[in-house]
Amino acid sequence: MDLKLDGKLVFISGSTKGIGRAIAEVVLQEGARVIINGRSDTATVASEMSGPGEVIAIEGDLARPEEAERICTEIDSHGELDVLVNNMGIFNPHPFADISDDEWRYFFDVNVLSSVRLCRHFFPKMLERDFGRIINISSEAGMRGLESMVHYSVSKGAQIVLGRGLANLTKGSGADITVNSVLPGPTMTAGVSNWLAESAQVQGKTEAQFVREFFKETEPDSLLQRFIEPEEIASVVAFIASPRSSAINGASIKAEGGLIKSIV
Numbered sequence: 001m002d003l004k005l006d007g008k009l010v011f012i013s014g015s016t017k018g019i020g021r022a023i024a025e026v027v028l029q030e031g032a033r034v035i036i037n038g039r040s041d042t043a044t045v046a047s048e049m050s051g052p053g054e055v056i057a058i059e060g061d062l063a064r065p066e067e068a069e070r071i072c073t074e075i076d077s078h079g080e081l082d083v084l085v086n087n088m089g090i091f092n093p094h095p096f097a098d099i100s101d102d103e104w105r106y107f108f109d110v111n112v113l114s115s116v117r118l119c120r121h122f123f124p125k126m127l128e129r130d131f132g133r134i135i136n137i138s139s140e141a142g143m144r145g146l147e148s149m150v151h152y153s154v155s156k157g158a159q160i161v162l163g164r165g166l167a168n169l170t171k172g173s174g175a176d177i178t179v180n181s182v183l184p185g186p187t188m189t190a191g192v193s194n195w196l197a198e199s200a201q202v203q204g205k206t207e208a209q210f211v212r213e214f215f216k217e218t219e220p221d222s223l224l225q226r227f228i229e230p231e232e233i234a235s236v237v238a239f240i241a242s243p244r245s246s247a248i249n250g251a252s253i254k255a256e257g258g259l260i261k262s263i264v
């Protein structure tokens with residue numbers, strides 16, 4: 001199926017690594033003009049990517065308001081944005097009682113306000129030109145409230161509600177604008193892979209054994225019983241970014257390997 005992303009301008013926050021980079025690679029193969037972003041290495045990563053589309057690098061920290069403003073202006077200089085993917089995010093297990101106000105604020109700056117700032121700039125422009133796709137890369141944690149990372153879970157829940165609130169604002173506009181959240185489950189990014197290798201070594205287990213036991217003990221409800229590959233999330237996002245997905249709006253799309261037992 002042609003996703004009709006050829007020539008579309010797509011910005012993906014935090015796309016030098018992990019899920020964001022996988023999304024960039026997929027939409028690039030679909031012929032999109034992809035703007036990648038991170039706080040470092042954007043030019044190097046851009047030079048490593050190739051495909052029928054175009055890669056543009058915009059470096060900067062979206063958790064800082066003045067940098068977010070500069071990044072929005074730079075994106076505008078490349079044309080009208082068709083697809084905004086709010087991907088960048090941080091997570092870190094921390095006992096609830098030890099999480100300071102500063103850490104809560106930092107999680108909100110990085111995981112929530114970075115998305116808010118980009119949406120505030122681009123959503124009205126999308127409404128004016130009657131087309132746009134906004135996709136928040138949230139997490140299953142935003143629906144489950146993980147006890148090991150309550151601050152992360154709250155920030156990811158906020159992202160889902162941000163998406164639904166903006167989708168509600170498209171009502172009756174007649175425009176082909178959708179705002180959705182994608183909720184990945186445990187995904188094998190470099191950070192997760194390093195953690196897995198170290199943990200397996202410390203416990204004197206093979207990585208395969210560690211993964212089997214991790215899912216059996218920590219995520220027994222996962223239907224996959226394995227980590228998701230970033231590319232598996234990227235293909236879901238590519239479809240939601242496509243003009244073909246116009247009937248999906250305000251949704252929380254689970255791509256978590258079935259570990260949330262609810263049917264919606």
Ligand SMILES: NC(=O)c1ccc[n+]([C@@H]2O[C@H](COP(=O)([O-])OP(=O)(O)OC[C@H]3O[C@@H](n4cnc5c(N)ncnc54)[C@H](OP(=O)(O)O)[C@@H]3O)[C@@H](O)[C@H]2O)c1
Pocket residue numbers: 013014015016017018019020037038039040041060061062063087088089090091110137138139140183184185186187188189190191192
């Ligand atoms: N991996 C998982 O298991 C998993 C599961 C569910 C949901 N998610 C969500 O998926 C998203 C991506 O996660 P990931 O695991 O792929 O992350 P990752 O591998 O750690 O990559 C994060 C990316 O964001 C960039 N970044 C970090 N802080 C930034 C900032 N302040 N400004 C601009 N860029 C920034 C990083 O580059 P620099 O460090 O150079 O800035 C990097 O490109 C996150 O929102 C996460 O919550 C991940």
